[in-house]
Amino acid sequence: MLKFPRMASWLLPGLSIKRWLGIAVAGFVMTFVGSALVLNLQPVTLFIEGLKSLALIFPASISGPILLGVGIILFYFGLRKTYRTVMVALQHEGRDADLLEALFRQNKLIHGPRIVAIGGGTGLSTLLRGLKKYTSNITAIVTVGDDGGSSGRLRLEHSIIPPGDIRNCIAALADEERLITELFQYRFKTGSGLEGHSFGNLFLTAMCHITGDMFSAIKESSKVLNISGRVLPSTLESIKLAATMDDGTEVIGESMIPEANGKIVTLRCIPDNPRTIPEVIEAIQDAELIILGPGSLYTSVLPNLLISDIAESLSKSKAPKLYVANIMTQPGETDGYTVGDHLQAILDHCPYPNVVNGVIVNNWLPESLLEKYQTHGYQPVLLDRERCASQGVQVVEKLLVDEGEHHVVRHNPVQLGRAIVQWFKRDYPGKFKQIQQAMVVAPVVVSLPPLDPESPAPEPLNLNPVD
Numbered sequence: 001m002l003k004f005p006r007m008a009s010w011l012l013p014g015l016s017i018k019r020w021l022g023i024a025v026a027g028f029v030m031t032f033v034g035s036a037l038v039l040n041l042q043p044v045t046l047f048i049e050g051l052k053s054l055a056l057i058f059p060a061s062i063s064g065p066i067l068l069g070v071g072i073i074l075f076y077f078g079l080r081k082t083y084r085t086v087m088v089a090l091q092h093e094g095r096d097a098d099l100l101e102a103l104f105r106q107n108k109l110i111h112g113p114r115i116v117a118i119g120g121g122t123g124l125s126t127l128l129r130g131l132k133k134y135t136s137n138i139t140a141i142v143t144v145g146d147d148g149g150s151s152g153r154l155r156l157e158h159s160i161i162p163p164g165d166i167r168n169c170i171a172a173l174a175d176e177e178r179l180i181t182e183l184f185q186y187r188f189k190t191g192s193g194l195e196g197h198s199f200g201n202l203f204l205t206a207m208c209h210i211t212g213d214m215f216s217a218i219k220e221s222s223k224v225l226n227i228s229g230r231v232l233p234s235t236l237e238s239i240k241l242a243a244t245m246d247d248g249t250e251v252i253g254e255s256m257i258p259e260a261n262g263k264i265v266t267l268r269c270i271p272d273n274p275r276t277i278p279e280v281i282e283a284i285q286d287a288e289l290i291i292l293g294p295g296s297l298y299t300s301v302l303p304n305l306l307i308s309d310i311a312e313s314l315s316k317s318k319a320p321k322l323y324v325a326n327i328m329t330q331p332g333e334t335d336g337y338t339v340g341d342h343l344q345a346i347l348d349h350c351p352y353p354n355v356v357n358g359v360i361v362n363n364w365l366p367e368s369l370l371e372k373y374q375t376h377g378y379q380p381v382l383l384d385r386e387r388c389a390s391q392g393v394q395v396v397e398k399l400l401v402d403e404g405e406h407h408v409v410r411h412n413p414v415q416l417g418r419a420i421v422q423w424f425k426r427d428y429p430g431k432f433k434q435i436q437q438a439m440v441v442a443p444v445v446v447s448l449p450p451l452d453p454e455s456p457a458p459e460p461l462n463l464n465p466v467d
Helices: 007-011 016-037 046-057 060-093 099-110 121-131 147-160 162-175 175-187 200-213 213-225 278-286 297-307 309-316 339-349 367-375 387-388 414-425
Strands: 113-120 139-140 230-233 242-244 250-252 263-268 288-293 321-324 356-364 394-398 438-441 444-447
Touching: 099 367, 113 121, 113 297, 113 438, 121 139, 121 162, 139 162, 139 278, 147 162, 162 175, 162 200, 162 213, 162 230, 175 200, 200 213, 200 414, 213 230, 230 278, 230 339, 242 297, 242 367, 263 297, 263 339, 278 309, 288 414, 297 309, 297 339, 321 339, 321 414, 339 356, 339 387, 356 414, 394 414
Parallel strands: 113 139, 113 288, 139 230, 288 321, 321 356, 356 394
Antiparallel strands: 242 250, 242 263, 438 444
16 A cells, blocks of 8 residues: 655546646636736746747737637636536535545546446345445346335326335435435324325325426436436336246236245236336446346346346347345245246246346355244255356355344345455456555545455355255
8 A cells, every 4th residue: 555645645646636627727827828918918938928929920919818718718617627526526425525535436436337237126225335335337227016015005196107116226326325215214104195105205206296207206316316326217117017826827916926925937017018218228238247136036136127128138238247146035936946046037037148147146144043034934045056057157156144233134235246346357357447446545545345355254154055
């Protein structure tokens, strides 16, 4: 790690401020020289004498006003861009953050990899919390098949796409994440018509009525909350999910599928062939990394792939596609599923090839929680390596679990984000841009979440059956 004098720190590359200050200085010089020519002052430097020579070709009555005007424009432009760069950095890092550190971090986030995350539920918002520490070029593509709870009621009463999963993703990408999450997740416990609704759902519904449609509501809400990245619905059509079970029955509605307590054979959308929006296709085409999951396989991940436009764009994209496997099975959806079963369901429901290149799998669980989960029908998602290899999918094993203060098994956003970036940097170095492990500037410490070395994992619980 290198140390620099305080003033020299401003000369470091990657702050995106020196160029604007340089433009401002150039504008000031031009303004000064132009003013001297306009006022017919007698310069004494060789520089001014040279300008007087030029004035023989271009009279002061012409060159003076030109230099004066250009100088004023450049000076204003440079100061304005400097101010905006500083303000954006402080908005993201907080008013109390050190300016040098804020500028450095913001520049690195702006030049981070273009990542598309596809899914829904709390799993997608967890992923976004981890990724936003490495890049602000994130696009979250969110499923809109929810028909239960507050989202279902608002969907039915206001004829809008369900806002619940979209709300979670916006909160996850917001600057004031903790406060916005608490605000958006707040549920009214009393009140006629309000009881059971979350504030975030009502906020997006109100924005939808104000702006005219949900796409505009998401866009304007994202601006108001100054989120890092953007959130897009997978479709603006009102869709329902229909699952065909192994006994031949069909269950309609996302909220009803897990309650059927059967084995899901196929999943489809009602109506068939919903269309996505152009912004989703553009995001996939421009992506340098595409991530599927984590989240409920049949009600959060697969619904996005049932939209033919999305599935086809994924297939055509040259970006690596990584599936984040769930840590535990989900009763009513994936009972007894291995990692290979999850991948096979994705391959079976997507009519196009090349939709998954790799899968990242958690390799440790706290034994103290296993018994509690097993009594409620949950099991660890076991890794069947040979089957994954036969499916043409690279397996990445990492410690991803977060026991947390609530004593539940879930992905840790920091560990998940770091593991994905490590894999991307190692296996696709040509696509990895502008992310550095750390940079120390005395007395300011400028750092990003560490990429290496990896934190040592506890002794792993064997989640991998004999192949």
